[in-house]
Amino acid sequence: MxxxxxxxxxxxxxxxxxxxxxxxxxxxxxxxxxxxxxxxxxxxxxxxxxxxxxxxxxxxxxxxxxxxxxxPDAMVRRGLTRAFQVTTIFPKLTVLESVECAISARRHQSASLWLWNRPTARAEALQLLETVGLAELADVQAATMSHGDQRTLEVTLALATQxxxxxxxxxxxxxxxxxxxxxxxxxxxxxxxxxxxxxxxxxxxxxxxxxxxxxxxxxxxxxxxxxxxxxxxxxxxxxxxxxxxxxx
Missing domain, CATH: 3.40.50.300 (P-loop containing nucleotide triphosphate hydrolases)
Incomplete structure (x- = not known):
């Protein structure tokens, strides 16, 4: 189908x-x-x-x-997400924080709600990082990663939108x-x-x-x-x- x-x-x-x-x-x-x-x-x-x-x-x-x-945002809500040719990440955040932010955005949570619900976002983020092979880099600043790992992180951010x-x-x-x-x-x-x-x-x-x-x-x-x-x-x-x- x-x-x-x-x-x-x-x-x-x-x-x-x-x-x-x-x-x-x-x-x-x-x-x-x-x-x-x-x-x-x-x-x-x-x-x-x-x-x-x-x-x-x-x-x-x-x-x-x-x-x-x-x-584009309506397409993401429907379940179609795009990762671009030029790597788009949160360079100043750690790998884990980046994925947590993407999960919180999917949940439409404000900054205060993100802090309140961070434990659940963190659990989901860690599971995603394990899935893509980036778990060992969870606490690394995104900007310091290799190009290949940054591309993998971008895919992970896309996956966070489910x-x-x-x-x-x-x-x-x-x-x-x-x-x-x-x-x-x-x-x-x-x-x-x-x-x-x-x-x-x-x-x-x-x-x-x-x-x-x-x-x-x-x-x-x-x-x-x-x-x-x-x-x-x-x-x-x-x-x-x-x-x-x-x-x-």
């Missing part, structure tokens, strides 16, 4: 069609990748899906509801091979252990074809392939406009 349905989605800026008639579905419990050359429309499409921008035409349905004109669908924008960007492997394992484990659905865009083709259940390829705002990783990998048009160029 599909959790997200995108139908004939379009976004124009003047005469430029950044997203041009895109239709695809993300199945519940799956890991779905979106790939394509720079300027293909990936970020614009993610902005539309997450409510950070509204389409010029087309429709977006999430969990059966029309969310085409929803705001999403059904997690959007990841270039989750392995700037990571070492070791950090990339850890992120791939984390995303795979989250879909299995928490029943999470993941939609992500990524330039690391090795990661895409290792972890994805389905791959959608964008080029100049349009879908040129959409299917199983093996089928997409051998699609001649995908090779011509994207994979071949990257390997040359």
């Amino acid at each position: 599909s959790l997200l349905d995108v139908t004939e989605l379009r976004k124009t800026f003047g005469g430029f069609h950044a997203v041009d008639g895109v239709s695809f579905a993300v199945e519940e419990g799956s890991i779905h990748a979106v790939i394509g050359p720079n300027g293909a429309g990936k970020t614009t499409m993610f902005n539309l899906i997450s409510g950070h921008s509204h389409p010029s035409a087309g429709a977006i349905r999430f969990a059966g509801d029309d969310v085409t004109q929803s705001s 999403p059904k669908l997690l959007l990841l924008d270039e989750p392995t960007a700037g990571m070492s091979p070791f950090e990339t492997k850890k992120m791939v394992e984390l995303v795979r484990d989250l879909t299995r252990s928490r029943g999470l659905t993941v939609l992500f865009c990524e330039h690391d083709i090795g990661t895409v074809f290792t972890i994805s259940d389905k791959v959608t390829v964008l080029h100049r705002g349009q879908i040129i392939a959409d299917g199983a990783p093996d089928a997409v990998r051998t699609d001649q048009r995908v090779i011509d406009v994207y994979l071949g160029r990257r390997n040359s």
Whole structure:
């Protein structure tokens, strides 16, 4: 069953069609990748899906509801949360405090209520940190962490909103091979252990074809392939406009 349905989605800026008639579905419990050359429309499409921008035409349905004109905070309340390409954390807080804040925000608690309810938020935060492998860094200031651990913390902050669908924008960007492997394992484990659905865009083709259940390829705002990783990998048009160029 599909959790997200995108139908004939379009976004124009003047005469430029950044997203041009895109239709695809993300199945519940799956890991779905979106790939394509720079300027293909990936970020614009993610902005539309997450409510950070509204389409010029087309429709977006999430969990059966029309969310085409929803705001980002409304999408989060519905269960769709996005982690951005540029790492967004609370640099002056510890790892544990950062997650506690995210949990309190989800509960709509003020600063005074946060202090009153901090023990329950802390218990949930510690459990999340254990899940993502950051428990040993709970008391470390977020700004002093490695890039890979900061990216993992950002995913943890997204998880604190209890999403059904997690959007990841270039989750392995700037990571070492070791950090990339850890992120791939984390995303795979989250879909299995928490029943999470993941939609992500990524330039690391090795990661895409290792972890994805389905791959959608964008080029100049349009879908040129959409299917199983093996089928997409051998699609001649995908090779011509994207994979071949990257390997040359």
